[in-house]
Amino acid sequence: MKAILTVLFLAAAAAETVNFDKADAGKPPAGWTCTQTGSGQARWAVTPDDTAPSKPNVLKQSGQATYPVCLANDSSFKDGNIEVKFKAVSGREDQAAGLIWRARDANNYYVARANALESNVTIYHTINGRRTEKKRASMKVPANQWQTLRVDVQGNHFTVSLNGQKALDWDDDTFKDAGKVGVWTKADSVTLFDDFTYASK
Numbered sequence: 001m002k003a004i005l006t007v008l009f010l011a012a013a014a015a016e017t018v019n020f021d022k023a024d025a026g027k028p029p030a031g032w033t034c035t036q037t038g039s040g041q042a043r044w045a046v047t048p049d050d051t052a053p054s055k056p057n058v059l060k061q062s063g064q065a066t067y068p069v070c071l072a073n074d075s076s077f078k079d080g081n082i083e084v085k086f087k088a089v090s091g092r093e094d095q096a097a098g099l100i101w102r103a104r105d106a107n108n109y110y111v112a113r114a115n116a117l118e119s120n121v122t123i124y125h126t127i128n129g130r131r132t133e134k135k136r137a138s139m140k141v142p143a144n145q146w147q148t149l150r151v152d153v154q155g156n157h158f159t160v161s162l163n164g165q166k167a168l169d170w171d172d173d174t175f176k177d178a179g180k181v182g183v184w185t186k187a188d189s190v191t192l193f194d195d196f197t198y199a200s201k
Contacts, residue, residue, distance in 0.1 A: 015199035018072070019054040020046050029059060031073050032182070035106050037129050038066025042185075052194050053085045053146055059193040061185045067131065068189075069106045071182035075198065077101055078178035082198040083150035088116040088143045091189040095143055098184030099151050101198075102175040110175060111184050112151050112160040116143040121167035123160055125174050137168040146194075154201070 020029055023046040028034040034044035043063030048056045061068045086097035095116035103109035107129040113122050122136045139162055141147065152159040156176070160167045181198045185191045 015197065016075075017195060017197040019195050020057040020059050021054060023057060025057060028070070032070050033073055033106070034068075034070040036063075036065035036068045037106050037126060037131070040065030040068075042068030042070075044068065044070050049192060051087070051146065052192075054195055057194075058087075059183070059196075060190070061183075061193075062190050064188045066187070067126070068185045069100065069109075069182060070184075071100065071103055071106065071180045072196075072198075073180070075181045076178045077153075077181045077198055077200055079153050079155065080198065080200040081150060081152045082181050082196075083148055084183055084196045085146050085148050085194045086114070086183075087146050087192040088114075088141065089190040089192060090143075091117070091187065093187040094185075094189045095191070096184075096186040096189045097149060097191045097193070098186075099149055100180070100182040100184050101151060101153060102177065102179035103182060104175070104179055108175070109179065109182075110158070110172075112149065112158070113184065113186070114139075114141045114147070114149050114162055116141045121149075121160055121162050123158065123168060123170050125172060127174065134172065135168050135170045139165070139167055
């Protein structure tokens with residue numbers, strides 16, 4: 001029984017949730033690298049939002065860049081699960097929200113994306129700043145509504161879910177080692193994020 005409790009404790013200790021509620025509004029969150037892949041100027045900032053799943057704050061991306069990226073500096077994730085609540089607010093070119101895992105830096109990572117304009121969920125890898133689509137699934141992604149994007153990772157097998165519904169699976173061996181986790185958008189997407197959670201196995 002003691003051994004079982006120890007295992008459960010260790011599993012619980014490996015999970016971390018960031019809700020941005022203690023962060024300074026108007027600034028990028030401390031302990032995160034908020035930047036972009038490619039050109040442009042991402043604009044990441046903690047901001048109050050009355051609709052936040054956990055009030056008062058959310059992380060907002062409101063700039064324009066090829067792929068805005070925000071990585072948790074102290075994270076080290078190889079296998080387990082990551083998820084985030086997001087709201088796609090606006091964007092003429094794109095209305096996207098993404099989860100990043102096993103990131104080496106802002107130019108090398110896996111990303112799963114939900115897109116409100118295209119009504120789909122897609123998985124990619126980005127190598128040396130170049131994004132390559134690997135698999136896509138048609139799914140309704142309502143704009144201006146809080147939703148949950150999740151990725152389960154085990155070895156080279158990845159499962160992406162939206163609002164508790166499986167969207168797609170994919171196998172790949174590009175990035176095998178543990179790396180950082182984070183969030184992602186595209187182009188002119190104005191996107192809100194809250195309750196970012198990752199749990200390692």
